[in-house]
Amino acid sequence: MDYLYYPGCSIKESGIAYEESLTAIMDVLNTPLQELEDWNCCGATTCISVESDEAIALASRNLALAEKQSNSKGTVDLVTPCNACYLTLMRATHYLSERQDIAGKVLPALDKQGLHCDNRVRIRHPLDVLVNDVGVKAISDHVRRKLTGLKVACYYGCQMVRPYATFDDPHRPTSMDQVMKALGAQTIDWSLKTKCCGAALGSLLPDIVEQLCHDILREAEKRGAEVVVTGCPLCHFNLESNQSAIRKRHPDFKTIPVAYFSQIMGLGFDLPPKKLGIQRLFIPLPASLTAGAGKGGEYVTA
Amino acid sequence: MTERLNRHDARRQADFDLNFGKEVAEAPGGENLYECIQCGACSGACPMSAYMDHTPREIIGMIRSGMKEDVLRSETVWLCASCYSCTVICPRQIKITDLMYSLRQRALKDNTYPKRIPLPVMARDFYKMVHRHGRTNEGRLMTNVYLHTNPFDLIRQTPLALKLWRHGRMHLRQESVEKPSELRDLMQSVK
Structure with a gap:
């Protein structure tokens, strides 16, 4: 099966480690990702705050480009790792099929540029692909460095599972937990898996977002997690970059590393940390997790 | 009592815009607006309602009453x-998040958006x-927003920017699509 890949702006910048690690693990799993040519910004939740029709046209251009680039005459799978892009592209597919007034403007406008949107694109989160196409069994078959005893908190964020996704539960998802368990890691049971981190408000309302992130991180820490694992560049950024401010306000708060699920997978596949962008994390992962990775070194829990 | 009136600024029915509810119901997100039973599940589920001036439930009630301003x-x-x-928890399937987008568009068009918070400026700068x-380029976008709202924030955020830079997580180059003018035409033609 061929997978087209829509990176989005954040993943090329602050979330670059997500792209590096995701490409690396997908290659190991023989599921290479082919980047969508000439993709444009999805518009996130921001363009639709200014104008709906334009926002849908913007996102739909990517859908049309995917249909054009794919060899498939049927369904085209577009893998979208950023939660915000995932939601936004998914919203475009829904608006195009549910709002005739918007589709009636957007589709002819795309046609004029030689682009066609026939509702053939399926937006897929990499976790959906990993659990439902690749399979947990195939993932555990590729583990070269079992992460037995590592305690992780799987943090899904909002837009990966709400409101359109059908591959997992909107409040208590399990796909990331399944992937982590396939690596031998232990996942903590907690209720804040899909509690909002503040998303795009992060840099503009620091006091509020700091509190939201504190709630999430404190809970993960209380339940014994060594690492918080995410699948979204925005969640990752908020949870990581707010920790120094949280420490100032709550001196008893201990920092906790935040990594992408694909980075942890790469460490379980025994890939070199540099290939996974581990050095880009602000808060380093436990030394036991990274030492010896990529050199056949076994993982020994601290 | 006087204090209460001052604090909440009494509203007059005569000032309400009775068409407002209908207009909002026609925009995306407004589909089931009149199905709302004011149960408050949205406000309970909302992580931001503690910081809001009106909870989402109140906003729906206010829209239907015509409290446009x-x-x-x-x-x-x-x-x-x-x-x-809120959207996934609403028992009447009201798309509250999408409703908020429609209200933002309207507030920007009518120039009635709140000036105290930087979010409307960020929406325009992003767009x-x-x-x-x-x-988009994250660093450049945030620089624009801070310059347009509170330039002092630029100084406050410098350590973070440097940290991102040191870790190879910030680029100065503005990426773009091959033909930005075509994309502009596309957006213009649906406006």
């Missing part, structure tokens, strides 16, 4: 973090950047 000037509309907790280049 108050709704379009409210911070609530901009504090929504798009987490969709402009995408319009011009087809892609």
Whole structure:
């Protein structure tokens, strides 16, 4: 099966480690990702705050480009790792099929540029692909460095599972937990898996977002997690970059590393940390997790 | 009593715009607006409602009553973090998050958005950047927003920017699509 890949702006910048690690693990799993040519910004939740029709046209251009680039005459799978892009592209597919007034403007406008949107694109989160196409069994078959005893908190964020996704539960998802368990890691049971981190408000309302992130991180820490694992560049950024401010306000708060699920997978596949962008994390992962990775070194829990 | 009136600024029925509810119901997100039973599940699920001037439930009630001014000037509309907790929990399937987008558009058009918070400015700056280049650059976007709202924030955020830079997580180059003018035409033609 061929997978087209829509990176989005954040993943090329602050979330670059997500792209590096995701490409690396997908290659190991023989599921290479082919980047969508000439993709444009999805518009996130921001363009639709200014104008709906334009926002849908913007996102739909990517859908049309995917249909054009794919060899498939049927369904085209577009893998979208950023939660915000995932939601936004998914919203475009829904608006195009549910709002005739918007589709009636957007589709002819795309046609004029030689682009066609026939509702053939399926937006897929990499976790959906990993659990439902690749399979947990195939993932555990590729583990070269079992992460037995590592305690992780799987943090899904909002837009990966709400409101359109059908591959997992909107409040208590399990796909990331399944992937982590396939690596031998232990996942903590907690209720804040899909509690909002503040998303795009992060840099503009620091006091509020700091509190939201504190709630999430404190809970993960209380339940014994060594690492918080995410699948979204925005969640990752908020949870990581707010920790120094949280420490100032709550001196008893201990920092906790935040990594992408694909980075942890790469460490379980025994890939070199540099290939996974581990050095880009602000808060380093436990030394036991990274030492010896990529050199056949076994993982020994601290 | 006087204090209460001052604090809440009494509203007069005569000032309400009875068409407002109907207009909002026609825009995306407004589909089931009149199905709302005011149960408050949305406000309970909302991670931001504690910081809002009106909870999402109140906003729906206010829209239906025609309190246009108050709704379009409210911070609530901009504090929504798009987490969709309300949308999936609503027993009447009201798309509350999408409703907030429609209200933001209206507030920007009518120039009634709250000036105290930087979010409306960020929405416009983001939109402009995408319009011009087809892609966004996080560092440049935030610089624009801070310059347009509170330049002092630029200084406050410098350590973070340097940290991102040192870790190879920030680029100065503005990426763009191959033909930004075509993308602009596309957006212009649906306006």
